Amino acid sequence: MAVLHQSEAIVLRTWPFGEADLIVALFTREQGIVRGVARHAMRSRKRFGGALEPMTEVRATWAERPRQDLVRLDLLEILWSPLREPVDYPRATALAVVAEVLEAALPDNAQEDDVYRLSLAVVKSLSGGAPYLPVTYFLLWVSRLLGWLPDLHRCSVSGQALGGSAVYFSPNSDGLFAAGARPGGSLALSAESLATILEIFRNPITAFAAEDWPRTRGVDIRRFASTVLERHLEERLLSLRTLARL
Secondary structure, three states: OOEEEEEEEEEEEEEEEOOOEEEEEEEEOOOEEEEEEEOOOOOOOOOOHHHHOOOOEEEEEEEEOOOOOOEEEEEEEEEEOHHHOOOOHHHHHHHHHHHHHHHHHOOEOOOOHHHHHHHHHHHHHOOOOOOHHHHHHHHHHHHHHOOOOOOOOEOOOOOOEOOOOOEEEEOOEEEEEOHHHOOOOOEEEOHHHHHHHHHHOOOOHHHHOOOOOOOOOOHHHHHHHHHHHHHHHOOOOHHHHHHHOO
């Protein structure tokens, strides 16, 4: 017997399934990542309309049957859409970063309300201006909420306090390192950037709305955060590389 569910959700991506259907990956507030079939979505847009656009917040209704991996999507009601404003290439790429990280990092059917609220705050902050602050904020916070971020205050090898000078991180080792303990092939994170990271963890994203965040600001922060994520995911995040080339 099918069990009906309803939850707020964020559409991550869709892909064809058969001749007329779409598989939809949803990040739901109640059950985490859920994948379901939107019947006849490619043939007629009347049923789902713009609700299938990536990073749209919806109220999703679906039916789940025992021993079936894909649920049946019955209704997606739009709560908020990124298409309310023009989506240029930088903004579209930033939205793709959030979607790719969420689908890669979150296990299926695991509730992550803090990550859900973070994701929604970030995508809504992308409504104007350059995308680099929201992406930086998201990468740092999602790493922290998933428990992957290393200690930002002490060297992982020597235990000495960090701050006041550059620190180092490595694609091949967990942690942050003081200059005298850095492993080979490590990359630098400036003292200013480390202070910015700590400031980000003390404030909501709206606190930085008036600051100027051009592409050149926080490059080492995004490299650090993406290194942490890719090390744990054991895969490359292609959308981040696209953003870095803009």
